[in-house]
Amino acid sequence: MSEQLPAEHTPEQNKEKKSGNLVAWLSMLLNLLLAAAIALVLYWVWPQWSGLQQRQQQLTEQQQLSQSAAQQQQQEFSQSLEQQLAGLKTELAETSALLQQQQMQLQALQQDQQKQLSSSTAWALWQSQQLVQLAGQKIWLEQDIPAALRVLVGAEEQLSQQQDPAFVPLRQAMLSDIQALQQLQLPPISSIQLDLAQLRQLVQNLPLRQSEPVLQQVADTASAQDWQGRFWQQWGTFWGSLVQVRPTAPEDLAVLSAEQQLSLRNTLTQQLLLAELAAVKYQNGPYQSALQQAMDSLQRYFRPADPQVQQSADRLAKLSTLNVMLPAPSRLQSSEVLKELKVTEKGL
Known part of the structure; x- marks a missing residue:
């Protein structure tokens, strides 16, 4: 049996075969490059795309939460507004009822007044x-x-x-x-006030029984504040020290200091002022007591032979005969x- 030998390729066939192999290799190489490029693109792009998807999902969830919270706030606000409106309606109704009640009471009162004053x-x-x-x-x-x-x-x-x-x-x-x-x-209160005010002005010029020592100018110009302090001191002891006119005692002739002389003049002034205040209030008892003390001080400590002292004593005696009590029914x-x-x- 004879063996069949492979046919020999011609140069053209060999050339075509080589070009086919080259195309196959190039096609395979391109496929590999394309696969590598796709893999590279997927390696870099996929995480970013996944992150974008996650962010988009988070944003969607946040938006949904915000919408839910806004809806809930809107519902709460609507409920609160409805409650406030209901409260206002209730208050308005109560106010209207109260106004109607007050109007009815006012009308009733006016009717009562008209009935009472119709005659x-x-x-x-x-x-x-x-x-x-x-x-x-x-x-x-x-x-x-x-x-x-x-x-x-x-x-x-x-x-x-x-x-x-x-x-x-x-x-x-x-x-x-x-x-x-x-x-x-009616007692002549204005005339009594005038006489007592004039007597108070003369007190600082009335001569005392003692000739020494002479009052200093500082004592004559004592301030009103010191005089008021002495006045209230004398007021506390006034009511418990009522005296009657008596003969001059030897101790009354003792030599007094300038302060003692000033105190005597202030005491007499205060007694006259008390008499004036009692006359204004129609209090005959205090008025007579103050005049009695003033006459006693004038007799004991001031020079009786002096014309001014005599005139002052006569005026006090005349004032003591007046009754200042109000004769009211x-x-x-x-x-x-x-x-x-x-x-x-x-x-x-």
Whole structure:
């Protein structure tokens, strides 16, 4: 059996075979390069893409949380606003009810007042009562008789304009009170004040029994503050040291220092001032006691032969004869008549 030998390749066939192998190798090399490039791209790009995906997911979650929180806040705000509106509506309703109630009370009060004051008699009696009470305050609290007279005269004139026979007893009582007040003998308080003020000015110039030592100029110009301090010191011991005029004792003629002489003058001044204050308050007891002390001091420590001392003593004696007590009536007839009218009058 004969063996078949491979056919020999021609040069052209060999050339084609080599070019085919070269193409295959180049194709494989390109595939490898492409795979390597893809792997390299995936190696660098994949982490960044994954990070971007994670960031996007986080942003999405945050956005969702923010939206949820905003929705929750909006719901809470809406609920709070609804509650506030409900509270305001409730307060408005309560306020409206309270205003209506107050208006009703005001209307009822106005109706009551109109009923009470619809009668001119009731109004006139109420006004007269107020004026009589004011006159009583002027008499017993303020001790101002002229002012009380003016009030009663005005009240009687107003009643006379009503021309109501029911007011005749009240007008007669008012006229009786006015006449009683006009007949009162009021003490001359202004004249007493003037005399005592002049005597206080003369005290520093009255000569004392002692001729030595002479008062210094500093003592004559003592300040008002020191005088006031001495005044309140003497006030504390005034009421417990009331004395009567007595003959001059030997110790009264002792030589006094300048301070003692100044103290005696200030004491006499204070006693005169106390008498003036008591006269203004219509307190006859303190007034007489202060004058008695002033006359005793004048007799004991000042020179009796001096004309100014004699004149001062005469003026004090004249002032002591005056009674400064206010002769006020114990009651007003008008007040008693008003009480009777209030019982019978329905409108008051």
